[in-house]
Amino acid sequence: MDPKSKCLRGIPKVDECISLLRSIESLTAPDTIIKSAIQEVTAKEREKILTSAECNELTTEQWIARFVSAIKKKISPHLKHVFNGTGVVIHTNLGRSVLPEQTTDQLVQAGGYYSNLEFNLDTGQRGSRYSLVEDIICDLTGAEAALVVNNNAAAVLISLDTLAKGHEVIVSRGQLVEIGGSFRIPDVMAKSGATLVEVGATNRTHLRDYENALTENTAMLLRVHTSNFRIIGFTSDVSATEMVELGRRHGIATMEDLGSGSLVDFSKYGFPKEPTVQEIVKAGVDVVTFSGDKLLGGPQAGIIVGTKEIIGKIKKNPLNRALRIDKFTLAALESVLREYYDMDKAIESLPTLRMLTSSPDIVKKRGRSLLRRIKSKVTNVCEIQLISTVSRVGGGALPEHNIKSWALAFSPKTMRLSDFEKGLRKLATPVIGRMENDKFLLDMRTIQDKEVSALSELLVHFFEDESDRD
Known part of the structure; x- marks a missing residue:
C-alpha cells in the first residue's frame, strides 16, 4: 500500500x-x-x-x-477581550471606546431585568425611548432637541433624507472624502435622495462659492468633518458662523457632520483645536451630527442635535424605526453622558478621555510596572526594554497629532518577529501590538492599569512555553 x-x-x-x-x-x-x-x-x-x-x-x-x-x-466566544498595545486609543478594529465600569454595570441592569425602555413611569402609559437621553444631550450641548440613532452614518443619512430628499445640498469639494469602511458622503447623499452640488476647489472654498451655487432647489448647506484627511498649505474654508449667516439670509437649512464630535475642548490638554459640539450649536447650525463612540467615549451611536422643528421632522421619518438604538446603547449612552455634567470628572472617569490626556510619566510608570513583573522571565526568549514612542488618537480624530508615550519593545531571540507577533495574537486573551523598527511594541498608553496584572501573567506563561520548546 x-x-x-x-x-x-x-x-x-x-x-x-x-x-x-x-x-x-x-x-x-x-x-x-x-x-x-x-x-x-x-x-x-x-x-x-x-x-x-x-x-x-x-x-x-x-x-x-x-x-x-x-x-x-x-x-469559545468569537468576540473577546484583547489587550490593546497598539497605542491607538480609539481603535476602530478593536472596538473603539472602552466604557467605564459604572457604564458596564448599567448594561448588566438593562440586560438582566425589565426596564422602562418605552414606558412612562409618571403617566403609566407608553413612552418614548429617546426621552431617556434627550434632555441630557440638550443640557450638555445647548441644543433645543436631540435624537440618537445607531451610528453617525445613519445620523447623516436620516437627516439628509428628511431635510433634502429630491433637493440640492451644497458641499465644499474639499470635504468630499472617504473614511473607514468606504463611507463616502456622496454615496450616503445619493442613498438619501438628495442631489450633491460641489463647490470650490479641493484646497480652497469661499463663501461666494456657496452663494453662487444657490438655486430654487437648494435645501441645505452642509459642512463635513474630513476625519483623518488633511490638506495643508494654501487653504481656506468657510466657517460654521459664515455658513449659518448665508443660510438664514436665504431661508436655507444648515447642517454640520462633525464625525467624531467632542464635548471637551482638547486644546486645553495640548491637542490641536477642534470645534466642540457646543460651539457648533452656539454658532446656530440647524442640525449637527456626531458619533457616540469616538471622542465622546461612549457606545456606538449617531447623535443628532438641532432645532425642535428640524429634530421633530427627523423623528417622524420612517427610517427612524429602522435606525433606532436598543436598550443597551441607551443605558450605556446615558451613563457616559451623565459623567459630562462634571467635565473634570469625565476626564478621569471615561477611559478614552483618560488615555488621551494621561501624562507620559503616568504611562511610563505603568510600563515600568509591567517590565518588573516579566523581565526575569523573558531573558531566554527575547530582549525587552522600555522606550519612548508616540500614540495616536484614532477613529479619524485629530489625525496629525502624536501623543508622547512609552512602550515595551520586544526583540525575539528564538523566533522571527512575525511569528512572535502571531503567537501573542493567538493567545487565549490576544495581545495586539505593533511591529516597528524590527521590534514588537506594546504601547502602554492603551493598556489600562487594571489589565497590567493579567497581562503580565499571560506574557510570563507565553515566554515559559517558548523557552520549554527550545
Whole structure:
C-alpha cells in the first residue's frame, strides 16, 4: 500500500472519535459541536494528504489533540477581550471606546431585568425611548432637541433624507472624502435622495462659492468633518458662523457632520483645536451630527442635535424605526453622558478621555510596572526594554497629532518577529501590538492599569512555553 493510501485509511471514523472524546471528563461540549469539529479536522487532514507530496500518519494522541483544540475554538466566544498595545486609543478594529465600569454595570441592569425602555413611569402609559437621553444631550450641548440613532452614518443619512430628499445640498469639494469602511458622503447623499452640488476647489472654498451655487432647489448647506484627511498649505474654508449667516439670509437649512464630535475642548490638554459640539450649536447650525463612540467615549451611536422643528421632522421619518438604538446603547449612552455634567470628572472617569490626556510619566510608570513583573522571565526568549514612542488618537480624530508615550519593545531571540507577533495574537486573551523598527511594541498608553496584572501573567506563561520548546 502506498503511503498516501495508508494515511487516508488511517483517518478515524466520526463515530469512533465521538466515543473517544466523550471519555475525556474535562471536555464538555454538545455532541453537535464535537461532531462538527471532528468533521472539520478530518476533512482538513484528508485535503492535506491529497495535496502534499509527503504525508505522515497521525497517532491517536495527535488526533485527540487536534480534535480538542478545534472543539475549544468552537465553544469559545468569537468576540473577546484583547489587550490593546497598539497605542491607538480609539481603535476602530478593536472596538473603539472602552466604557467605564459604572457604564458596564448599567448594561448588566438593562440586560438582566425589565426596564422602562418605552414606558412612562409618571403617566403609566407608553413612552418614548429617546426621552431617556434627550434632555441630557440638550443640557450638555445647548441644543433645543436631540435624537440618537445607531451610528453617525445613519445620523447623516436620516437627516439628509428628511431635510433634502429630491433637493440640492451644497458641499465644499474639499470635504468630499472617504473614511473607514468606504463611507463616502456622496454615496450616503445619493442613498438619501438628495442631489450633491460641489463647490470650490479641493484646497480652497469661499463663501461666494456657496452663494453662487444657490438655486430654487437648494435645501441645505452642509459642512463635513474630513476625519483623518488633511490638506495643508494654501487653504481656506468657510466657517460654521459664515455658513449659518448665508443660510438664514436665504431661508436655507444648515447642517454640520462633525464625525467624531467632542464635548471637551482638547486644546486645553495640548491637542490641536477642534470645534466642540457646543460651539457648533452656539454658532446656530440647524442640525449637527456626531458619533457616540469616538471622542465622546461612549457606545456606538449617531447623535443628532438641532432645532425642535428640524429634530421633530427627523423623528417622524420612517427610517427612524429602522435606525433606532436598543436598550443597551441607551443605558450605556446615558451613563457616559451623565459623567459630562462634571467635565473634570469625565476626564478621569471615561477611559478614552483618560488615555488621551494621561501624562507620559503616568504611562511610563505603568510600563515600568509591567517590565518588573516579566523581565526575569523573558531573558531566554527575547530582549525587552522600555522606550519612548508616540500614540495616536484614532477613529479619524485629530489625525496629525502624536501623543508622547512609552512602550515595551520586544526583540525575539528564538523566533522571527512575525511569528512572535502571531503567537501573542493567538493567545487565549490576544495581545495586539505593533511591529516597528524590527521590534514588537506594546504601547502602554492603551493598556489600562487594571489589565497590567493579567497581562503580565499571560506574557510570563507565553515566554515559559517558548523557552520549554527550545
